[in-house]
Amino acid sequence: xxxxxxxxxxxxxxxxxxxxxxxxxxNTAMSDAMEREASVCVFGEDVGTLGGVFRIxxxxxxxxxxxxxxxxxxxxxxxxxMAMGMAMNGMRPVIEMQFDAFAYPALEQIxxxxxxxxxxxxxxxxxxxxxRIPYGGGVGGVEHHCDSSEAYYxxxxxLKIYTPATVTDAYLMLREAIDSPDPVVFFExxxxxWTKESVDLSALRTQYESAAENSSAPAAGVGAEGGAVxxxxxxxxxxxxxGPSVSTALKAAAAAAEDGIxxxxxxxxxxxxxxxxxxxxxxxxxxxxxVIAEAQGFVSVASEIVARIQERSFHSLSSPVKRVTGFxxxxxxxxxxxxxxxxxxxxxxxxxxLQWED
Amino acid sequence: MTSDTAPGATEQGSHIRxxxxxxxxxxxxxxLPAAQQIRMLAPDGxxxxxxxxxxxxxxxxxxxxxxxxxxxxxxxxxxxxxxDQNYALVRQGRxxxxxxxxxxxxxxxxxxxxxxxxxxxxxTYRDTVATISRGVDPLEVMVSxxxxxxxxxxxxxxxxxxxxxxxxxxxxxxxxxxxxxxLRGEDTVVLAMCGDGATSEGDFHEALNFAAVFEVPVVFFVxxxxxxxxxxxxxxxxAPSLAHKAIGYGMAGEQVDGNDMVAVxxxxxRAVDLARKNSMPLLLEAITYRMxxxxxxxxxxxxxxxxxxxxxxxxxxxxxxRTFLTxxxxxxxxxxxxxxxxxxxxxxxxxxxxTTEPAMDPLEIFDHVYSAPTAQLREQRAQLADELARNQxx
Ligand SMILES: Cc1ncc(C[n+]2csc(CCOP(=O)(O)OP(=O)(O)O)c2C)c(N)n1
Ligand SMILES: [Mg+2]
Numbered sequence: 001x002x003x004x005x006x007x008x009x010x011x012x013x014x015x016x017x018x019x020x021x022x023x024x025x026x027n028t029a030m031s032d033a034m035e036r037e038a039s040v041c042v043f044g045e046d047v048g049t050l051g052g053v054f055r056i057x058x059x060x061x062x063x064x065x066x067x068x069x070x071x072x073x074x075x076x077x078x079x080x081x082m083a084m085g086m087a088m089n090g091m092r093p094v095i096e097m098q099f100d101a102f103a104y105p106a107l108e109q110i111x112x113x114x115x116x117x118x119x120x121x122x123x124x125x126x127x128x129x130x131x132r133i134p135y136g137g138g139v140g141g142v143e144h145h146c147d148s149s150e151a152y153y154x155x156x157x158x159l160k161i162y163t164p165a166t167v168t169d170a171y172l173m174l175r176e177a178i179d180s181p182d183p184v185v186f187f188e189x190x191x192x193x194w195t196k197e198s199v200d201l202s203a204l205r206t207q208y209e210s211a212a213e214n215s216s217a218p219a220a221g222v223g224a225e226g227g228a229v230x231x232x233x234x235x236x237x238x239x240x241x242x243g244p245s246v247s248t249a250l251k252a253a254a255a256a257a258e259d260g261i262x263x264x265x266x267x268x269x270x271x272x273x274x275x276x277x278x279x280x281x282x283x284x285x286x287x288x289x290x291v292i293a294e295a296q297g298f299v300s301v302a303s304e305i306v307a308r309i310q311e312r313s314f315h316s317l318s319s320p321v322k323r324v325t326g327f328x329x330x331x332x333x334x335x336x337x338x339x340x341x342x343x344x345x346x347x348x349x350x351x352x353x354l355q356w357e358d
Numbered sequence: 359m360t361s362d363t364a365p366g367a368t369e370q371g372s373h374i375r376x377x378x379x380x381x382x383x384x385x386x387x388x389x390l391p392a393a394q395q396i397r398m399l400a401p402d403g404x405x406x407x408x409x410x411x412x413x414x415x416x417x418x419x420x421x422x423x424x425x426x427x428x429x430x431x432x433x434x435x436x437x438x439x440x441x442d443q444n445y446a447l448v449r450q451g452r453x454x455x456x457x458x459x460x461x462x463x464x465x466x467x468x469x470x471x472x473x474x475x476x477x478x479x480x481x482t483y484r485d486t487v488a489t490i491s492r493g494v495d496p497l498e499v500m501v502s503x504x505x506x507x508x509x510x511x512x513x514x515x516x517x518x519x520x521x522x523x524x525x526x527x528x529x530x531x532x533x534x535x536x537x538x539x540x541l542r543g544e545d546t547v548v549l550a551m552c553g554d555g556a557t558s559e560g561d562f563h564e565a566l567n568f569a570a571v572f573e574v575p576v577v578f579f580v581x582x583x584x585x586x587x588x589x590x591x592x593x594x595x596x597a598p599s600l601a602h603k604a605i606g607y608g609m610a611g612e613q614v615d616g617n618d619m620v621a622v623x624x625x626x627x628r629a630v631d632l633a634r635k636n637s638m639p640l641l642l643e644a645i646t647y648r649m650x651x652x653x654x655x656x657x658x659x660x661x662x663x664x665x666x667x668x669x670x671x672x673x674x675x676x677x678x679x680r681t682f683l684t685x686x687x688x689x690x691x692x693x694x695x696x697x698x699x700x701x702x703x704x705x706x707x708x709x710x711x712x713t714t715e716p717a718m719d720p721l722e723i724f725d726h727v728y729s730a731p732t733a734q735l736r737e738q739r740a741q742l743a744d745e746l747a748r749n750q751x752x
Contacts, residue, residue, distance in 0.1 A: 081534065089538035118729070125514060224728065
């Protein structure tokens with residue numbers, strides 16, 4: 001558990017910091033991992049010569065050769081199943097699913113084998129593999145290209161579910177995912193791919209690698225505990241969020257501040273493992289909570305968070321816990337998605353309902 | 359790491375053209391299955407003359423050495439005994455379930471004996487005898503069938519994956535193991551097993567296609583025992599044979615009489631050898647028969663005639679091999695006594711083990727889900743520990 005503000009502070013002030021995209025951070029995380037460890041390989045659909053439809057794997061084939069970064073035939077079950085076999089035999093595959101909804105053919109492999117092999121073999125066969133999935137909406141995408149599918153995976157024991165919300169985390173968390181002995185489903189909010197932060201990636205590399213070498217603590221802070229981070233401190237209400245919704249939560253917190261309400265924003269960073277301690281800490285501090293997530297709300301990660309607050313932090317609460325999520329509908333068309341996605345206004349409306357009169 | 363190895367074919371189909379020309383035949387002659395099943399022993403155990411074995415010109419299938427044949431016979435006898443002992447244990451309620459390979463033992467033994475120590479095997483739920491024949495302790499293999507939560511043996515130690523239940527999913531893992539080995543420059547061959555009905559699954563297609571495109575040495579070994587639970591093969595496919603399915607992937611496919619121990623071992627050895635030498639996959643379809651119901655929970659009288667089963671008794675792999683080896687002077691009474699003594703020992707150990715209650719620690723179910731248990735799993739473990747402690751007090 002980490003309850004400090006955005007990590008790492010050092011990167012913000014480093015002299016070599018320059019505007020860096022989320023995509024570049026992911027790309028550098030992969031190439032740094034491949035540079036360090038010959039067993040890391042990257043494959044999927046169009047990830048080779050083209051560098052992926054989002055260019056996240058740009059240049060990896062050119063730099064490391066076709067044995068290390070390559071295109072596969074179009075078959076997602078095949079990609080996941082082959083990756084698992086390679087992980088059984090000494091490799092650390094990082095596979096790309098082209099879009100959230102196109103990962104569904106791989107679900108049987110992921111649910112029945114990738115998630116369960118360590119348990120089935122009594123811990124003898126570990127599968128150090130990463131399944132990268134661009135997910136979520138807000139990019140004007142059409143059907144099958146905007147799903148928030150994290151709950152399906154989070155419901156399956158044996159998988160870790162990471163989702164970074166910042167450029168810094170895109171780098172650090174992907175490095176930790178690749179180094180993890182457990183399979184990680186790595187959800188990349190595609191609306192963040194081209195956002196920029198002032199970051200020094202080589203300083204991050206040094207920071208990550210020295211932490212990985214010198215400390216038993218997880219190098220990006222996730223490990224077995226989850227590593228949620230308070231990204232904005234506040235005292236009146238907690239906005240609990242992850243991935244693409246963190247930026248929306250931060251905007252809503254800024255707007256709330258203008259109305260004199262101090263909102264704390266918790267970025268979960270990993271859904272599995274789940275950071276119960278950080279969640280309880282922020283709720284104990286503020287006494288109110290709104291859970292914000294893009295995915296449809298029914299039987300969702302947001303539902304789980306509300307349930308956990310109720311079970312563990314009931315006596316800290318001054319009002320019922322609210323959710324601001326997508327509607328329970330198939331992802332709408334590009335022209336209508338703005339009505340579906342959690343918005344600042346909708347979060348502020350929820351805020352109004354938190355029984356402030358007490 | 360030979361990172362420059364291109365995992366994909368540079369020119370479509372070039373691999374198959376090179377390989378076939380090394381045999382002096384056309385790609386079509388190479389890929390098309392032999393006109394009939396390859397068979398070396400007649401149903402009465404007599405050795406069939408080479409020109410009548412069903413092999414095609416340009417292909418060599420040497421008969422295995424006598425030592426290997428005797429070892430195969432021993433594994434057949436032990437395998438049959440294990441099948442029948444487990445069947446009995448299920449009826450006595452000592453085992454939860456057992457999918458028997460009674461009648462298919464030649465395929466089971468061939469699969470194990472065709473591989474080298476560094477090679478890998480990917481079995482299904484029906485392949486207990488194959489895993490035992492490769493050296494896993496029968497008691498370890500039976501752990502999951504008696505109702506434990508794990509696969510029993512160490513897959514990495516034996517280079518045998520956990521027996522797979524979701525049909526053909528394991529074929530892709532086999533491709534991955536072979537691909538990883540290839541990228542490191544190792545010449546590991548992987549034997550990937552499945553049944554006839556399973557060839558309808560999507561992962562069967564994806565695995566064959568990936569193996570062919572990435573040119574990895576995987577031998578796909580299909581035991582065609584006629585049925586998928588109740589459904590005959592004619593309802594699974596309109597292909598002339600399962601071996602034909604290989605052609606569409608740019609892969610060689612052939613058929614063997616799966617109840618002929620000599621032919622199964624000879625064709626599998628050749629397939630493993632070709633896969634290793636040329637770094638390419640092959641498909642081998644063994645025609646055999648499931649002599650018993652799908653599992654103890656199945657009633658095969660609802661979908662097949664007992665006449666059919668009776669007819670297949672005439673082609674029993676064990677009896678056939680016994681006659682052949684006796685006529686060949688390889689099997690004498692001493693060897694026969696030694697081998698049946700060994701089979702009885704294995705059966706006795708199984709009976710003993712399955713009548714003793716297994717020592718299971720319920721708390722261990724939390725320990726291997728992740729490399730380090732999460733906070734949630736630690737809490738749940740503590741909860742169960744507390745419940746167990748209170749149960750003991752009460
Ligand atoms: C994906 C999947 N679907 C269904 C089943 C249930 N099932 C178990 S065995 C079986 C029949 C398989 O037949 P075949 O491939 O011919 O193998 P055999 O049992 O004859 O050895 C079925 C349908 C399963 N295990 N996995
Ligand atoms: Mg069958």
